[in-house]
Amino acid sequence: AWFQEIEGAGGQAASLRSGMIAGRLARTWERRTEDLARRREPITGVSEFPHLAEPPVQREPAPTPIGGGLPRVRRDDAYERLRSRSDDHLTASGARPKVFLAALGPVAAHTARVAFAANLFQAGGIETVAEPAPVDAESVAEAFARSGARIACLCSSDAVYGEQAAAVAAALKSAGALRVHLAGKPGERREELVAAGVDSFVFAGCDAVEVLSSALDVMEVA
Known part of the structure; x- marks a missing residue:
């Protein structure tokens, strides 16, 4: 049904330009952010079963993503910000x-x-x-x-x-x-x-x- 809605709006490029896809993503992310905050959508090792003494992962930095396109989100961001405050302390x-x-x-x-x-x-x-x-x-x-x-x-x-x-x-x-x-x-x-x-x-x-x-x-x- 979603693909048909995109096609009915003139295709993917037109739906991106009009903001239709971005709006759908924003509404979905708003709902998921609430679920994540309330731990209805658990993240093992982050919001559930965290391990404070776990050593940080050592790896090469991820490449810088190409700009534009659809938004990039990380579902553990809110908890990682809290953990960063604790790490700094x-x-x-x-x-x-x-x-x-x-x-x-x-x-x-x-x-x-x-x-x-x-x-x-x-x-x-x-x-x-x-x-x-x-x-x-x-x-x-x-x-x-x-x-x-x-x-x-x-x-x-x-x-x-x-x-x-x-x-x-x-x-x-x-x-x-x-x-x-x-x-x-x-x-x-x-x-x-x-x-x-x-x-x-x-x-x-x-x-x-x-x-x-x-x-x-x-x-x-x-």
């Missing part, structure tokens, strides 16, 4: 920006969201740090200080959040956390959690690029 300071993962409750309750949060933040070049044992409102401040992180993310089940999230978020804010995320949707407890100190909720389908860019901004990563 590592070069300048000797360490990557960090987020402390505050695992609450038993292992069975927090494992899935710890894995989710680690995958999310590492996609933006943010190193994740977690204690070997779960934390609570009494222990989280000391654990956060040991981590060297400036932001934190609560990770557990909805049931454990109901028991501990508000107190732990408040303790993290008192300990100096610049931002406190919570892995999962807040549901009916949003107001209570925000009042306790939760600044952001991260979940499958959230705008990962916005979350990561904002986190780097808060940590003053240029």
